[in-house]
Amino acid sequence: MKDRPSEPGVHDVTDLVDDIIAQALEAGSTDIHWEPIDDGMLVRARVDGQLRDMEVLSQRLSENVISRLKIMASLLTYRIDIPQEGSFLWEHGSTNDSSMGAELRVATFPTVRGERAVVRVFRRSTHLQSLDSLGLTTKPAAQLRAAAALPAGLIVVSGPAGSGKTTTLYALVREIQRLTPGRSIIALEDPVEQRLDRVAQVQINPYGELGYERCMRSVLRHDPQVILLGEVRDRQTAFIVVEAALTGHLILTTMHSGDPAETIVRFLEMGIPPYQLVSAMTLVCSQRLIRLRCRHCGASPLRGCNACLNTGYSGRTAISQISTLDERTRSLILLQSPASVLREELKKQELDLNGRARELLASGVTDEEEVVRILGCKLSD
Ligand SMILES: [Zn+2]
Numbered sequence: 001m002k003d004r005p006s007e008p009g010v011h012d013v014t015d016l017v018d019d020i021i022a023q024a025l026e027a028g029s030t031d032i033h034w035e036p037i038d039d040g041m042l043v044r045a046r047v048d049g050q051l052r053d054m055e056v057l058s059q060r061l062s063e064n065v066i067s068r069l070k071i072m073a074s075l076l077t078y079r080i081d082i083p084q085e086g087s088f089l090w091e092h093g094s095t096n097d098s099s100m101g102a103e104l105r106v107a108t109f110p111t112v113r114g115e116r117a118v119v120r121v122f123r124r125s126t127h128l129q130s131l132d133s134l135g136l137t138t139k140p141a142a143q144l145r146a147a148a149a150l151p152a153g154l155i156v157v158s159g160p161a162g163s164g165k166t167t168t169l170y171a172l173v174r175e176i177q178r179l180t181p182g183r184s185i186i187a188l189e190d191p192v193e194q195r196l197d198r199v200a201q202v203q204i205n206p207y208g209e210l211g212y213e214r215c216m217r218s219v220l221r222h223d224p225q226v227i228l229l230g231e232v233r234d235r236q237t238a239f240i241v242v243e244a245a246l247t248g249h250l251i252l253t254t255m256h257s258g259d260p261a262e263t264i265v266r267f268l269e270m271g272i273p274p275y276q277l278v279s280a281m282t283l284v285c286s287q288r289l290i291r292l293r294c295r296h297c298g299a300s301p302l303r304g305c306n307a308c309l310n311t312g313y314s315g316r317t318a319i320s321q322i323s324t325l326d327e328r329t330r331s332l333i334l335l336q337s338p339a340s341v342l343r344e345e346l347k348k349q350e351l352d353l354n355g356r357a358r359e360l361l362a363s364g365v366t367d368e369e370e371v372v373r374i375l376g377c378k379l380s381d
Helices: 010-026 059-072 138-149 165-179 212-219 235-246 260-269 274-280 327-334 339-349 353-363 368-375
Strands: 031-037 040-047 050-058 084-090 102-111 114-123 153-158 185-189 200-203 226-229 250-255 281-293 313-324
Touching: 010 031, 010 050, 010 059, 010 114, 031 050, 031 059, 040 059, 050 059, 059 084, 059 102, 059 114, 138 153, 138 165, 138 281, 138 313, 153 165, 153 235, 153 260, 165 185, 165 226, 165 250, 165 281, 185 212, 212 226, 212 235, 226 235, 235 250, 235 274, 260 274, 260 281, 260 313, 260 339, 274 281, 274 327, 281 353, 281 368, 313 339, 313 353, 327 339, 353 368
Parallel strands: 153 250, 153 281, 185 200, 185 226, 226 250
Antiparallel strands: 031 040, 031 114, 040 050, 084 102, 102 114, 281 313
């Protein structure tokens, strides 16, 4: 938490807000929360997936801070009784690469203690990660690369919210552009998280007219070769995605599911005929993000230092289990085997998430507590 030498005056609010945003971006934040509390405002930033307190502002400043954010995002300052959404580009900032050039989306909401605001940070495509920088080991990276080079098929990245699924999809798009340049790529997303070069990106409104299914039907008439579809969350979308893969398109998508076995079974449960799924699906990549021990203090019993803002962790890495549909897996799917049977089979193919976490633990870069938090189980067996 930042201690300011003296409380800034109301006329300093512009600098104060710039200062807080710059600091949050420099720390690699993905979201900044401006939360009204009983006697003022708590500012928190999400770093490595966890919210951290930044500072507490006095009551006197909080309304002005929200007004300043609204001005920046071209919102109506005099309307404090309705939720509003807007955005602005952040061009300035320090020389630190990660804080340069970001789109900041502001959403406000009236609460009983006053207006609350959340600023989501969308970094520019110059910050796109490559497949190799995701923390994948050599074999999974090679498998993803091979699947991305195919002319058609269905690649599903699965995991809970905040497990880095979109980052992997974007890295795959970059890989496709590198390996097979000249393919037409269309992305349907909710929300569009980064602007991608040479990709037609569409903002989906899942509850409005432009939902995934409707958009997908129109997009198929735009001569696409590669389609990135943000998430398969219902039966209709599952069907159209499989159909598109079977008619010669390469589809990249995500699903909110635990591991590859669960992902495959979810498609079957949504009514996709097994013979269609085995022809369409190329690969499932299930992943999680694991926080790494702080390099400065992580090994000491008394953890916490300035570098990690006293959390004991700094940075994250991805662990993944990649399953391809080999002969044996196909036959199990055609027999509509339960997830438990598929899981045992896929474990023979490739180390599962628990196995990957065990490797990380053995190398000492993370600890048991973090693994339990992410995977929800101990790895003693
Ligand atoms: Zn530390």
